[in-house]
Amino acid sequence: MSTQQPQLGAAMDVRFGISVESFLEYITDLGLSHLELKREYLEGFPDTPTPATLGALTDRYDVSLTYHAPFRDWNMGSFNDAIRRNSAARVKQTLDDAAAAEAGGVVVHAGSVPRRYPEWVREKAHNNACKSLRECAVYADRVGVPLCVENQPISDHDIRHTTTVADLASAVSIDGTDASLDVTFDIGHANVNGHEYQEFVEKFGDQIRVCHLHDNDGTSDQHEPLSDYDKFITAIPADYFVFEMTSVADIGVSVGRPDVTVPECEL
Numbered sequence: 001m002s003t004q005q006p007q008l009g010a011a012m013d014v015r016f017g018i019s020v021e022s023f024l025e026y027i028t029d030l031g032l033s034h035l036e037l038k039r040e041y042l043e044g045f046p047d048t049p050t051p052a053t054l055g056a057l058t059d060r061y062d063v064s065l066t067y068h069a070p071f072r073d074w075n076m077g078s079f080n081d082a083i084r085r086n087s088a089a090r091v092k093q094t095l096d097d098a099a100a101a102e103a104g105g106v107v108v109h110a111g112s113v114p115r116r117y118p119e120w121v122r123e124k125a126h127n128n129a130c131k132s133l134r135e136c137a138v139y140a141d142r143v144g145v146p147l148c149v150e151n152q153p154i155s156d157h158d159i160r161h162t163t164t165v166a167d168l169a170s171a172v173s174i175d176g177t178d179a180s181l182d183v184t185f186d187i188g189h190a191n192v193n194g195h196e197y198q199e200f201v202e203k204f205g206d207q208i209r210v211c212h213l214h215d216n217d218g219t220s221d222q223h224e225p226l227s228d229y230d231k232f233i234t235a236i237p238a239d240y241f242v243f244e245m246t247s248v249a250d251i252g253v254s255v256g257r258p259d260v261t262v263p264e265c266e267l
Helices: 020-029 051-061 081-100 119-143 165-171 187-192 197-207 230-235 248-254
Strands: 007-012 034-038 064-068 106-108 112-114 147-150 158-160 182-186 208-213 240-243
Touching: 007 020, 007 064, 020 034, 020 051, 020 248, 034 051, 034 240, 051 064, 051 081, 064 081, 064 240, 081 106, 081 119, 106 119, 112 119, 119 147, 119 165, 147 208, 165 197, 182 187, 182 197, 187 197, 187 208, 197 208, 197 230, 240 248
Parallel strands: 007 034, 007 240, 034 064, 064 106, 106 147, 147 182, 182 208, 208 240
Antiparallel strands: 112 158
């Protein structure tokens, strides 16, 4: 973790249907000071801002910035080598964009493999995930942007490679190179997986650069508002704390400001 004051912000979702600038106006009206952008979601917007434009926007609104690498249509841990290579290339492109926008980091998922597939396929997928992370870690070190591996929620259908503390620790261990990986700790994912947040803090400490904030009842990854977030900011040594909501209004609910006008859908 750096010596900077932790920044509290929110992630933008393609389901919000608003421009990046409208979202920035809303979150800064709430008193937030950080923006996270899912790079693949930007593909769904007309007139997607370039990294240079994003850098100018974040300067204008005085907010810090992180990116989230593609994960919906891409799989860093695919057993298909072509998909693995293409997914790693998309992460590298996100790192380039983050460097151009002067972002503080890039969040990445380690991928998954269907549970129904045989053991040899699942083993190859896990090895491919490790190969992808190593490759992207070296690239992140080269461009000077921290790459932060996220703990994933458990799935009934897929084996996701970083659902436990031990699996995440294995994923961020890069041997034989000076490159390193940081951690994105997702509180909601930990809760639905049956882990206490303290387990991740004890294991990773200052390696946690980004913390995703949302809540659930322990039965599924619901991304509900989280109003008691202060205790996490105090206890987790992250640089950036990011509300990851499924609606714009839920960000205001989380910070106790439901009175702030939510921007209308523009698309």
